[in-house]
Amino acid sequence: MRLSLNFIVICIFLLSSSLVKSQVQHKEITFKKVEGTDLKLHIFGPKGEKENQNKAAIIFFFGGGWVGGTPEQFYPHCEHLSKKGMLAISAEYRTEKSHGTTPFQCVEDGKSAIRWIRKNSKKLGVDPNKIVAAGGSAGGHVAACTGIIKGFETGDLNISSKPQALILFNPVCDTSLNGYGNKKVGKKWRSISPLHHAINSTTPTCIFHGTADTTVPLKNVLEFQKAIQEQKIKCELHTYKGAKHGFFNHGRGDGKAYEDTVKKMTLFLVEQGFLKTKQR
Numbered sequence: 001m002r003l004s005l006n007f008i009v010i011c012i013f014l015l016s017s018s019l020v021k022s023q024v025q026h027k028e029i030t031f032k033k034v035e036g037t038d039l040k041l042h043i044f045g046p047k048g049e050k051e052n053q054n055k056a057a058i059i060f061f062f063g064g065g066w067v068g069g070t071p072e073q074f075y076p077h078c079e080h081l082s083k084k085g086m087l088a089i090s091a092e093y094r095t096e097k098s099h100g101t102t103p104f105q106c107v108e109d110g111k112s113a114i115r116w117i118r119k120n121s122k123k124l125g126v127d128p129n130k131i132v133a134a135g136g137s138a139g140g141h142v143a144a145c146t147g148i149i150k151g152f153e154t155g156d157l158n159i160s161s162k163p164q165a166l167i168l169f170n171p172v173c174d175t176s177l178n179g180y181g182n183k184k185v186g187k188k189w190r191s192i193s194p195l196h197h198a199i200n201s202t203t204p205t206c207i208f209h210g211t212a213d214t215t216v217p218l219k220n221v222l223e224f225q226k227a228i229q230e231q232k233i234k235c236e237l238h239t240y241k242g243a244k245h246g247f248f249n250h251g252r253g254d255g256k257a258y259e260d261t262v263k264k265m266t267l268f269l270v271e272q273g274f275l276k277t278k279q280r
Contacts, residue, residue: 024082031091031116032109035099039109041116042071042090044082045125056130056274057087057117058167061110063137063246066103066184067096073136076250080262084275087126089117093142103141103175103185103192108152110142111161119159130274133163134265136248137216138181140171144194147203151191165272166205167265169248170216173224180216195220198227204234206268208261210243238264 025047030038041059058081060074071090078088093109094101114131121128135143145152147166172180175193182189190196205228209221221237228235240247240257247253248261269275 024079032112034094034109037094037099039092039094039113040071041092041113042075042078043124044075044078044088044090046082046085053125054127054130055085055087055125056132056269057089057121057124057126058132058134058269058274059089059091059113059117059143059163061091061093061133061135061139061142063135063139063169064095066101066106066138066141066181068098069095069139073139073249074134076258077134077262077265081266081269081275084266084269084277086269086275087124089113103138103181104152104188106138106142107145107149107192108154110146111152112154114146114163115153115155115159115161118161119156129164131163132165132167132269132274134167134169135171136169137245138172140168141173141175141181141194144168144171144173144205145192147205148194148197148201149192150197150200163203165269165274166203167268168205168207169261170209170213170245171207171221171224172216174220178217179220195224195227198224199231201228201231201233201235204272205236206265207235207237208240208248208264209237210240210245210247212242213245213247215245236268 025045028040031041032039062069062073074090081088091113094105118128133143133146174195175181175185175189225235225237247257250258
């Protein structure tokens, strides 16, 4: 009897999970072939939406110190935003573990992903002028570089790889000796340091960071925010007292930080015109 009851409980759980997931469509599409590997976009869209609708799109880049990581990190964010009407994407990119690459190739792949989305915007039902780049930690660095850093481009250069907004979760924004990852980028650190290219910023930015982050110092982000604001560009920073690196992830702690960052992320997208209504 106990076995039967447990079986029923499991079935109910699986059914409820499938009903939630059925609200969105999930598919994977190759956007780049490199070094014998297909790099894919993990795409989430509102189920039943017509493909020709001009939705805003957001693309997330996972964290992992440019060494590893997985697109699944931002699946919860993608599911949330796809239910709000956006095309939400979590991108693959080469890492040190998968391809023996450096941060420079990570940025190159990030730009390739945005260029592919813009090139295929009609098929995806996306407004090519409403693309947001987002990411956490090293993925936040990749996202920031797509909006600020020049160069590291491949493919059809007639198509822009620059997003219209940035959402960054404890991002690496300074690759100097005062920041993170200097040993990984070496003497060319300045060419890939968002802080040192903030003068090029034209992209509204939203940042989330913990005050107890010992991986990416809060000081780096405060300097980054100041540098962007000096260009008269919106850059809002939400700090979380006592929060450490990665605090924003789904399933971390009691979940309150995830819920709050998602709420503020959604509000930012509404205020910037990527979402129509102020929904949680």
